[in-house]
Amino acid sequence: MGTRTVNLTVNGQAVTREVEPRLLLVHFIREDLSLTGTHIGCDTTSCGACTIIMDGKAVKSCTIFAVQAEGRSIETIEDVAKDGLHPLQEGFWEKHGLQCGFCTPGMIMCSKAFLQENDQPTEAEIRWAISGNLCRCTGYVKIVEAIQYAAEKMHEKANQPTQVQEQEVVA
Numbered sequence: 001m002g003t004r005t006v007n008l009t010v011n012g013q014a015v016t017r018e019v020e021p022r023l024l025l026v027h028f029i030r031e032d033l034s035l036t037g038t039h040i041g042c043d044t045t046s047c048g049a050c051t052i053i054m055d056g057k058a059v060k061s062c063t064i065f066a067v068q069a070e071g072r073s074i075e076t077i078e079d080v081a082k083d084g085l086h087p088l089q090e091g092f093w094e095k096h097g098l099q100c101g102f103c104t105p106g107m108i109m110c111s112k113a114f115l116q117e118n119d120q121p122t123e124a125e126i127r128w129a130i131s132g133n134l135c136r137c138t139g140y141v142k143i144v145e146a147i148q149y150a151a152e153k154m155h156e157k158a159n160q161p162t163q164v165q166e167q168e169v170v171a
């Protein structure tokens with residue numbers, strides 16, 4: 001089978017590779033790029049362990065071919081802590097949102113895309129947002145608490161007055 005060139009941005013870095021057209025994006029991420037934090041739980045679009053963010057949206061990377069990521073920007077779990085622990089990572093730590101951890105990268109990427117759109121979600125909205133991600137260990141309660149923790153932190157941070165606003169209040 002012939003190969004095709006794919007150009008994309010991965011965690012802020014431009015990447016160009018020759019790939020077989022049938023190569024799934026999840027295998028490209030794990031095997032060609034050695035970013036093994038993105039997991040494979042089923043390969044059939046069921047479990048969400050392979051969730052990444054592509055152009056701001058959570059996607060299951062086993063549902064698309066690597067060549068379909070041409071020109072796209074993707075983010076994987078490896079990039080989430082680039083500026084220190086993300087509030088979601090803190091939340092999973094503080095609220096004990098993981099046991100074996102197999103589902104956790106997918107849960108975090110799915111929740112990250114969701115909280116970028118809605119940082120004041122209800123519990124029902126959180127449960128809906130992660131409904132495509134399966135966890136065989138936790139029973140989900142602690143995962144939901146972890147996401148609530150992160151939402152509160154992110155909302156607080158987004159609404160902190162800037163230095164200029166603080167100076168205006170003082171003046």
Ligand code: FES
Binds near residue numbers: 039
């Ligand atoms: Fe992609 Fe399960 S590995 S949904």
Ligand code: FES
Binds near residue numbers: 103134
């Ligand atoms: Fe084990 Fe979710 S913590 S599958």
